[in-house]
Each structure stands twice: as C-alpha cells, then as structure tokens.
Amino acid sequence: MAAPAAPAAPVPPAAAGAKDASQSYASASLYVGDLLPEITEAHLCDIFNQVGPVQSIRVCRDAVTRRPLGYAYVNFRMMQDAERALDTMNYSLIRGHPCRIMWSHRDPALRKSNKGNIFIKNLDKSIDNKMLYDTFSTFGNILSCKIATDEENKSKGYGFVHYEDESSCQAAMEKVNGKMLKDKIVYVGPFKSRREREDEQGGPLEQIYQNVYVKNVAEEVTEEEFKNMFEKFGTVTSFVLKTYQGESKKNLPATKYGFVNFDTQDAAKAAVTEMNDLEYKGRTLFCGPAQKASVRKAQLKAQFDKLKQDQIAKYQNVNLYVKNLDDTVTEEKLREIFEPFGVITSSKLMVENGSSKGFGFVCFTTPEEATKAVTEMNNRIVGSKPIYVSLAQRKDQRRAQLEAQMAQRFQQQRMPPGGQQQGFYNPQMGGYYPPQMGGQYPQQYPQQFRGMQQGHQKGGYPQQYPQGQGKGRGRRDGKGGKGGNKGKGRGNQGGQPPAARQGQPMPQGAPQQGNPSSWSGVAKGQQPPIPAPAQAPAPAPAAEAPAAQPDLAQQLAAAPPAQQKQMLGEKLYPIIEKHPAVQAEQAGKITGMLLDMDVSELLNLYEAPDALHQKVIEAINVLAHHGMAKPVDPATGKPME
Numbered sequence: 001m002a003a004p005a006a007p008a009a010p011v012p013p014a015a016a017g018a019k020d021a022s023q024s025y026a027s028a029s030l031y032v033g034d035l036l037p038e039i040t041e042a043h044l045c046d047i048f049n050q051v052g053p054v055q056s057i058r059v060c061r062d063a064v065t066r067r068p069l070g071y072a073y074v075n076f077r078m079m080q081d082a083e084r085a086l087d088t089m090n091y092s093l094i095r096g097h098p099c100r101i102m103w104s105h106r107d108p109a110l111r112k113s114n115k116g117n118i119f120i121k122n123l124d125k126s127i128d129n130k131m132l133y134d135t136f137s138t139f140g141n142i143l144s145c146k147i148a149t150d151e152e153n154k155s156k157g158y159g160f161v162h163y164e165d166e167s168s169c170q171a172a173m174e175k176v177n178g179k180m181l182k183d184k185i186v187y188v189g190p191f192k193s194r195r196e197r198e199d200e201q202g203g204p205l206e207q208i209y210q211n212v213y214v215k216n217v218a219e220e221v222t223e224e225e226f227k228n229m230f231e232k233f234g235t236v237t238s239f240v241l242k243t244y245q246g247e248s249k250k251n252l253p254a255t256k257y258g259f260v261n262f263d264t265q266d267a268a269k270a271a272v273t274e275m276n277d278l279e280y281k282g283r284t285l286f287c288g289p290a291q292k293a294s295v296r297k298a299q300l301k302a303q304f305d306k307l308k309q310d311q312i313a314k315y316q317n318v319n320l321y322v323k324n325l326d327d328t329v330t331e332e333k334l335r336e337i338f339e340p341f342g343v344i345t346s347s348k349l350m351v352e353n354g355s356s357k358g359f360g361f362v363c364f365t366t367p368e369e370a371t372k373a374v375t376e377m378n379n380r381i382v383g384s385k386p387i388y389v390s391l392a393q394r395k396d397q398r399r400a401q402l403e404a405q406m407a408q409r410f411q412q413q414r415m416p417p418g419g420q421q422q423g424f425y426n427p428q429m430g431g432y433y434p435p436q437m438g439g440q441y442p443q444q445y446p447q448q449f450r451g452m453q454q455g456h457q458k459g460g461y462p463q464q465y466p467q468g469q470g471k472g473r474g475r476r477d478g479k480g481g482k483g484g485n486k487g488k489g490r491g492n493q494g495g496q497p498p499a500a501r502q503g504q505p506m507p508q509g510a511p512q513q514g515n516p517s518s519w520s521g522v523a524k525g526q527q528p529p530i531p532a533p534a535q536a537p538a539p540a541p542a543a544e545a546p547a548a549q550p551d552l553a554q555q556l557a558a559a560p561p562a563q564q565k566q567m568l569g570e571k572l573y574p575i576i577e578k579h580p581a582v583q584a585e586q587a588g589k590i591t592g593m594l595l596d597m598d599v600s601e602l603l604n605l606y607e608a609p610d611a612l613h614q615k616v617i618e619a620i621n622v623l624a625h626h627g628m629a630k631p632v633d634p635a636t637g638k639p640m641e
Contacts, residue, residue, distance in 0.1 A: 028055075028082040029104040033071040034129075035059070036097050041072075042626060047094065048074050052081025065403045073104055091130040100129055102144045116143075116163035117191040118172055123147070124182035125155045136161045139175065140168020150294070160191060210268045211290035215257040217241070218281040230260045233274065234267025255283070259290055312394070317367040318345075320374065321392040323359035325349070326383025331360070337382060338362045342369025361392055553603060565595050568602045572612075579616050581632045581639065589628075590619040613637065 032044065041057045048054050059072040076082040090101040120132070133145040141164040148156040163169045169190070177188040198204055217226065226241045241258035262268045268289070275287040291299075322334070329337075331349040338344060342364045349360040364370045370391065378389040393401075552571065556564050569591055576594075577587040594602065594615060605612045617637060623629035631640045 027104070027106075028076040028079045030074045030076070030082055030085060031071065031102050031104045032074055033100040033102075034097065035068065035070050035072060035099060036095050037068050037070070039068065039072070039094060042628070043094070044072055044074060046627075048076075048085060048089070051076075051085040051089065053077045064407065065400065066407045091133065098129065100144075100146065105143075114191050114193065116166050116169045118161050118163070118169055119158065119189055119191045120161065120176075121158040121187050122184055123155065123157050123159060123186060124184050125157065127155065127159075127182055129159075132159055132161065135181065136172050136176070139172040140164060208265060209289040210262050210265055212260045212262070212268050212271050213257070213288055213290040214260065214275070215255070215286045216283050217256040217258065217285065218283045219243070219254045219256060221256060221281065226258055227260075229275070229280075230262075230271050233262070233271040235263045237261045237263050315363060315392075317391060318365065318370045319361060319363045319392040320370055321359070321361060321390055322377075323388045324385050325356060325358050325360065325387060326385050327356055327358075328383050329356065334360055334362065338364075338373055338377065341373040341376065342366065552606065556599060556603065564599050565602070568599065568606065569595055571606055572602070575606075575612065576616055579613070581620055581637050582616060583629070586620070586623065586629055589623065590616060593619045593622065 039059065041059055044057050044059070045054060048057070053076070055075045055077045057072060057074050060069045061067060062069060074085070076085065086101050086103070089099075091098045093099075123132075127147065129145060129147050132147055133142060136142060136145065142161060143164055144162045145159070147159040150156055161172065163172070173188050173190070176186065178185060180186075192200075212230070214226075221241070223239075223241050227236060227239055230236055230239070239258060239260045241256055243254060243256050260271065262271065272287050272289065275285055278285045278287075320338075325334070329349070331347060334349050335344055335347040338347070344362060345365055346363045347360065350357040362373070364373065374389050374391065377387065379386045381387075552567075556567060559567060572594060573587060573591045576582055576590050577584070579587075582590060594605070597605075605615060614634065617632050617634050620629050620632045621634075624631040632638065633640050
C-alpha cells in the first residue's frame, strides 16, 4: 500500500502577495505619465531601448484632435527589462520634465477599490513626486505615487500613494501621520472618495463650511465691533479684520474685509443668511463662505461659460459670415445687400486702420432667413468679386472641425483599399508590424513620404528594354500598343520576353529587368547592362512545355485588395534587405514606408531596379531626418560623411 502524499507546505503571506502582484502585471507593460505634448513614440523608443528590447510603444491621443494626452504605454519583450526600467527610469527627466512610471493594470478594479491608497496633505510645496516616493517606499511596494499640481505645474500641498497591499498602507499611516516633513506637520490617512466624504458630512462639500468671508465693511468699524456683529450667531473661534491696500489710489472710499470662523456649521450658515446684503453704517455688506482662490476662479469660469453658451445658443444658425468683400463695400451697403432676406438684428464689417479687411458678419432673427440668405447670396458678384456666405462658426469649432478632417484624411491615406492598416514587413517576425503597436517609425513619415510618391508619379522610369523588344506604349498584359516587332509594346512584365511569360525556355542573353540579386551596379549609379537581342530558339513541342506560371501582376489581380500589399511586401523586402546602404534593422521600416504607396506604383518599383534604388535612398534620408539612420548621398548611394 502506497504511503499517503505529504501535504503541501503553506505559502507565506508575503510570497502569496508577491505572486498575486506578479500576475497582475505579467504582461511586462509599463504606464509612463507626466509626458510633455511633444513627446512621440520615436522619442520613447530611443529612451527605453537603452534598457532592453521594446516590443511596442503607444502614446495615447485624443480621438478627434489627435493631441497627446500626456501618457503612454511601453511594452517590453522581457519582464526583467520592464522591472529594470521601472527601477532605474522612474522620475527620470524626459526633455527636462520628470516622468512617472508604474505597472500597467488592465483591470481597473484594483484602482477603483481604493485598497492600499492613502492621502497626504499639508505637504511643503518643494516636495515633488520622487521625494514623496522615496519617503513612503520604505513601508512597502508602491504601485503609484503622485503630487497634485495646478495649471502651472506647482504643488497644491497634497498627494496620494497607492500601496500593493493593505499592511504597507497601515504602516505608513501609523509611522508618518503627525510627523514633520520639510518643517511641516503632515496628515496621512486613508483615501476617501468625494462621495464618501459627502456622506460623512451630510451634504455637498461646497455647502459645508465654518469660515465666513465678509467684505465692504466701513472703515470706522473696529475689531471689537466686528466681532460683536457675529457673536450673536454662535461661538466665534477666531476672526480677523483688514484694510484693502492701495484703495485710495483707485479714487474709491477705503473699506475693510475680514474672516470669521465659527465652531459649528449651523452658526456659519445663519451668519451668511442674516448678514449678507445688510446695510451697516452706509455700506452694503457681503457675507459668504470663505473659499480658496482656485474655487472662486472655477465658479467665475463656470458663470462666464454659461453666459457664453447662452449667447452661442441665441445666435446659433442665425449669424452669417461673409468674406471676399470688395473694398467699396461699407457696413451700410453690407446691411442693404442682405435686408431683402429678413430682419437684420446686427451687421458688422471688420476694418483695420479705416480700411476694410474684406469680411464681416450679418445676424438675422430666424434660422430660415439666414438659410435663405446663404442660398441666394453665396458666390453672388458684389462689386467686382464673388462673395462667400456661410453660417458663422467659433474659432474653436473651426479648429476642431479642421483637425477632425485632417485626422480622417490621414487615416484614409494610411489605410489600404481593403480596410486594413499597413505596417512594415519583416519575415522574421511573421508578418507586418503595425505602427500603432510599436511606434517603430514616426507618424510624420507618411507626410514626408508623400513627396516621394508624387515624384514617383511625375517622373518616368528609364526604358531598359532591348531594341526591337517593343518601343511604343503597351498595356501591362502585352496585348496592345504600337511596337516595332511582334512584342507589341512594353506589355512584358519585368522586361521578360513573351516566351518566359508563357512558360517557354528563356533565351540566352535575354535581359533580366526584374528584381536584381545584387545592387552593386545600381548603387554606383550605373545602368544595368543591356545585352544584344539573341535569336529566339525554336519553340519546343507543346507536349514538353511546362505549365504556365502567372506573373506578379496577374497574381495581384487575382488576389483580394487586402492581400495585394502583403504580396508586394514579401517581394520587396528581400530586395531592400540586400541594398548596400540598408542596415539589417532598417529593411522592415523602409518596406513599410514604401507600402504607403499605391499598388500600381509599387508594382512599377518592383519592375524598375533603378527607381526602387532611388526610393530606398529617399526613405533612408527620411529616417536620417528623424535621427534613425545615417544620410546617404543620392548620387553615389554611399553614406555621407
């Protein structure tokens, strides 16, 4: 009888916690925050590749405006490299600004649970993220650490630290709460959401106050009198009364302001209710809750935004924008032109130094009148010019609309006809590498590469066909065109004789116009040798002829659009890889850049080695512009010193 198996040894709590933590971010993905707007995938790739091979990088952007949101995700191939990057590069400077690195957690439950999250306030303004991290990292493993900052990137005096486990959180609160950091006694407690704090206080936080602000107080009011004014509402714990500095310089009567702090919220609310708008010694007092400057600015901004939205809604679809106005058009004439279409509430011609700027605005009472004016007056000749009339838009609306159009246009240019986004091809990685996955080449490449495409469309390719092979224009299938011999034009794919395309043996000395096995002649700027035409051998018996192989154009025509560039990438990659100016790691990037071109242009490049050579040189120089390669001389094909 076999002995019973021994029970498994219990796992220590610390080891279990480390195991759970390692499983939570086992993807070797890092979150990189606090990035400047100009940081791109290329910058982060150069920085994090120093730690280890990076699999992909993505800078998160707004879906409409495509503006960076200030954070990115970096995926390493190895977990060890991700851990080393977190340990060595956290809070390091990127373009002079410290970044914040943490593990990327796909499951938001850990963040929303608030377990292990603490709140620290009354911090000195000189304490930054790194100093806060160094202070609290002694109590356990920190998942994230952040100091709250304002619009000017200055500390607000409080921050948050999120620990991996609850025990570290409790230890930090016990050891640091009430202690002095940078000459200030800090408070450390558990993090509570706004809803939890409102539930504890019994209402919205804006309505919870004990400190009252009083202004427009007469100059003759003394501190004792000021205190007696508010003692009838409850116990006053503290108060202060001050005079405005420099009030006499504004030619205004001198006034005072002060603060009164009560022991209860009810007393403070009663004082505000009774004392606000009260006449006292010839002055109307203002009494309200004491607020921080940031809170007052936010309230005023909300009020002005509401007024702005009301004004926008009032003039929505009734205000017209008119441009391309003749210099002889005055504001009165502009009004007269549009008066037949309805009642005009206002009209304005924009002028500068007494001269018309060529545009103006006309506002109607109803949208129907404005629509009729746009329909009738747009492109009508006024004076000596056709005017342009449309509904007026705010500057931010126009900017957002233009940015959305540019983003859509950019996306369409990046997408092939099949609807799949193309990256760069690398057979060693088993297919295409999408740009958004790795940021391996900057997004500026398509715009700069568009000039290469235009040059490719405008300039032809040198004819390297032998005399008598066909001189006229022929279709790609070789069925048309004006030729001197029976070849009937340049319908032969890759400069091959018809015999080769029909599966017949190739004659000796026939030109090889297709993909070169060596770039030596092309790299030196020499044209490939054109051998003299040879006599075609007698056709072999039909029974011995091998099966006809379709050429690349026929294969592309038979393939779906989504696979056409895949096929071209497989053909172009080994050719580009053999180019003497291309390094091994650049072949995939250059192939991906070329795949942004149309299928017909790529097919022409595949057939013309000299044109492909020039495109490769231009692509290398584009990479060199971004610091990812050495520039190459287009004439010699050699790196420039």
